[in-house]
Amino acid sequence: MTSVNSKDNATNLTVLGIETSCDETAAAVVRGPVQREILSNTIRSQIDEHTEFGGVVPEIAARAHIDVLDRIVAEAMNDSGCSWDDIDAVAATAGPGLIGGVIVGFMTAKAIAMAADKPLIGVNHLEGHALTARLTDDLDFPFLLLLVSGGHSQFLMVRGVGDYERLGTTIDDAIGEAFDKTAKLLGLPYPGGPHVEKMAAKGDVRRFRLPRPLLDRPGLDMSFAGLKTALRTQAKKLEPVDDQTIADLCAGFQRAVSDVLATRTGTALNLFRERHPQSEPVIVVAGGVAANQEIRNALTHAAAETGARFVAPPMHLCTDNAAMIAWAGIERMQLGPVNDMSLPPRPRWPLDSENAGILGAGKKGAKV
Known part of the structure; x- marks a missing residue:
């Protein structure tokens, strides 16, 4: 209980x-x-x-x-x-x-x-x-939600029960889907997210500079299909890929996703302050991708940089x-x-x- x-x-x-x-x-x-x-x-x-x-x-x-x-x-x-x-x-x-x-x-x-x-x-x-x-946290309205899972990647303004505004979303693959497809491309087991994270821990994040899609554009929409394609292109050039190359590709992919989410989170929190200047800025993250430690650290840092509170329910309630x-x-x-x-x-x-x-x-x- x-x-x-x-x-x-x-x-x-x-x-x-x-x-x-x-x-x-x-x-x-x-x-x-x-x-x-x-x-x-x-x-x-x-x-x-x-x-x-x-x-x-x-x-x-x-x-x-x-x-x-x-x-x-x-x-x-x-x-x-x-x-x-x-x-x-x-x-x-x-x-x-x-x-x-x-x-x-x-x-x-x-x-x-x-x-x-x-x-x-x-x-x-x-x-x-x-x-x-x-x-889990007795949170008051309003607050920001970043939902990152296999099927959904979106920023939502949560103003009350039944009162939601979608501020930005992925225009193609959800983040969890991109992790799973990346894992499959590199021959890693399903479900892909945990295996990509495990390999990334052994990799050199500096070896492959993968793109950060849409960050040169305003707004809060995201894109991850192009990032996945860029990784595939790098892998094809180096076939057959060894374990270290797989680890380096995973590290580069994971860092790119983390950078996109952290940047967009900062923008979302600034928007929250504009819309609700009298409310404490809070960013809540939910969904299976929230289990990824590098992504969680990046979001925690982005919240701290803007003086916002970061809330992540326990993992068994995020998935x-x-x-x-x-x-x-x-x-x-x-x-x-x-x-x-x-x-x-x-x-x-x-x-x-x-x-x-x-x-x-x-x-x-x-x-x-």
Whole structure:
């Protein structure tokens, strides 16, 4: 059980959360916001199922969710010590994500909510990440969020529950995706991020000067496909590459990504100060890429340079988990009654409503 500080003038709620947007099957029971307790947090990874393919296969992921979700929910309920009478609502990821997995989790949540006669809360997966720091650090609005994961790389202004503004995003590969593709190119195992970081620790960061895309342009958008292409070009020139060359390429790649994120973070914090001069500048980082120590150090330094506070929830709450979904459900219920039984699962669901009609959204909905 994880406990954090209490919050005044609120009603305690206990919510079951379910998360199946990618390759983790997760369920959790969270109580808050008065005591803010994670009563259980069960996660089953699918890495073994996807390793031989070098990435997540959507059909395999959906089948794996079907196979284990009932057991994971039962385990989370058992670990929490709660009965169904103790549960106030069921919250589940309704998108964005791999649509097969989203359907499995959200439809299971609908069935549970109907059977247990509980309200259902359809949670935006990105909102789960955005609000986690309020669970772990009792953070007040507004604050900046840098979400860096396999599927998302974006800066968000978080002004309140349901009130988000996307300030910048990747125009091509997400950072985690770029790490995985780089690892695959260099013959490193999946998932690529930890293996690239491990090799980079043995490398000479000065040997290859790789590009820092878009830093010569204003704004907060990022690009990582060109960086990956530059690395491939260097590797092709030196084929066959030895272990030291792989380590040096990883070091150069990781440093370039860190530099881009640190520079953009400084710009984002300056923008935050302009928009909210009376608020403490805070940058929250979430997502699996936040586990990379060089990137974390670069972001910490960028925050310190601008006099801002750096917040990173514990790693098990930065990566995909159901505790963040349950907490987002609690935050939503604090605003008033919620019952999303008619809400459909969706592969795309941007947090900021102003981007809901962007060009190229297509039948799947607006891109995130």
